[in-house]
Amino acid sequence: MTETLLETNLVRLYGRVVKGLGVDLEGAEEAAGKNNLLHQQLVAPDARFARIYAFAADGQIYDLMRPMLMLVHGEGKDVPDDLFENSPLTDLRVWVYDKADFSLRMDVATGTIEQLLLAGAGAGGSAGQMVGAGQMVGAGQMVGAGQMVAAGQMVRARGSRES
Numbered sequence: 001m002t003e004t005l006l007e008t009n010l011v012r013l014y015g016r017v018v019k020g021l022g023v024d025l026e027g028a029e030e031a032a033g034k035n036n037l038l039h040q041q042l043v044a045p046d047a048r049f050a051r052i053y054a055f056a057a058d059g060q061i062y063d064l065m066r067p068m069l070m071l072v073h074g075e076g077k078d079v080p081d082d083l084f085e086n087s088p089l090t091d092l093r094v095w096v097y098d099k100a101d102f103s104l105r106m107d108v109a110t111g112t113i114e115q116l117l118l119a120g121a122g123a124g125g126s127a128g129q130m131v132g133a134g135q136m137v138g139a140g141q142m143v144g145a146g147q148m149v150a151a152g153q154m155v156r157a158r159g160s161r162e163s
Helices: 005-009 037-043 113-118
Strands: 010-017 047-057 060-073 093-098 155-157
Touching: 005 010, 010 060, 037 047, 037 060
Parallel strands: none
Antiparallel strands: 010 047, 010 093, 047 060, 060 155
């Protein structure tokens, strides 16, 4: 890999394309305005979703505690065999984006309807707030004021001794 000045502004997403899950905007109203950044990413002919297990930014690889679905483009590129050699993950692909690119993230949770929807509705909770495995609290705000890396809630840096 060649080192360039742009490297400090790149993010690499490591994962696998999710088969059977695509983008369909038929019937969606196009927003007023000029940039339509998310719309442009979604209507790209090679737009698809991938389950992302790790990402790299600023020279550090971060393993996600729970994989997430991210909008990506194309099939991705091969990942060097030794990058995840001590991991059960195999055949990963990598997509490279600028930090300022617009994207879409979807979090997947499984469980009973009660666990997924009603856990926060009883005893002091309010409907619509997800708690527990989803790590969403307080009017839909992500734990740690919306920061994914804060206090290790969503990611762990490679080599970290904390589990």
